[in-house]
Amino acid sequence: MRKPDGHRIEKQKIKAQLEQELNRYHLSAKTKQTILERTFQNNQPSFWEREITMTIPIPVVVLIAILFVSIGFFVPFDLNQEQMVTLVQTGAGLFNEDDLIKWLNG
């Protein structure tokens, strides 16, 4: 719905008043120079800033993090049992149980 004209005129008057009060304030030439120097000397955008322009919402980041943690959590339980070894602590040190049995049996 279109706002009443009075409201629009009020807005224009306030804007004009603010413009009038603020028009003596200018960004200093020194600051402008500093901006340009800082921009082109040490602030070249990094590879990621240049190439990745997509913003990722926070919930997506959280989901990805959960996915990684889940994979990390489940992988140890998915090891090939045949490749697992049992270690035996003896007075002479720590041995692979299979190797120790073979050695004992000559």
Add this chain to the structure above:
Amino acid sequence: MEQVSAMKQTRSEERELARRIAAQDQMAMNQLVEQYGDVLFRTSMLVLKDVQLAEDVVQETFITAYRKIRQYNGEGSLKAWLVAIALNHGRSIMRRAWWKRLTLRDMESEQLSSHHLNPEHQVMDRALMNEIYKLPYPYREVIVLYYYQDMTLHEIAGLLNEREGTVKTRLFRARQRLKKELRGGEWFDA
């Protein structure tokens, strides 16, 4: 019709300027600073009430803009995009500088006065600014965006990431306060 056509042309020019900045064209960056430096400085000054902080914000805004210029998609105006960056920097500076505000509160008016060229007009010429400075930060923000930046409630809500109703309420309350304070002088009734 002419207005729409002019707006399309402006958008097209802004996209071209952004493209040149992305290509690391120093002249384009210079043009951006010349074109929007003052308006960003004045906006930051109104919101932050501090000339030095406003200059810091403007510096950080342009540096961020340069680094992230590819994120400007040309859908909204370049000025609104820059104002959004400036407000974000302003908010983080305000958070960091809370202790400074406690100790240097009395210096703010002094700092602002030092920028005046006509000291005899300080009080009269800054009636509205002075009243805006008295408002709490969230109110100042909406007043500046609505009246000085000439944005709509919808645009402000998008920029501040707030609901339109919240912005409307803040604007109403801020306006009421200003109206009350300025009644002795003059309000801007049509």
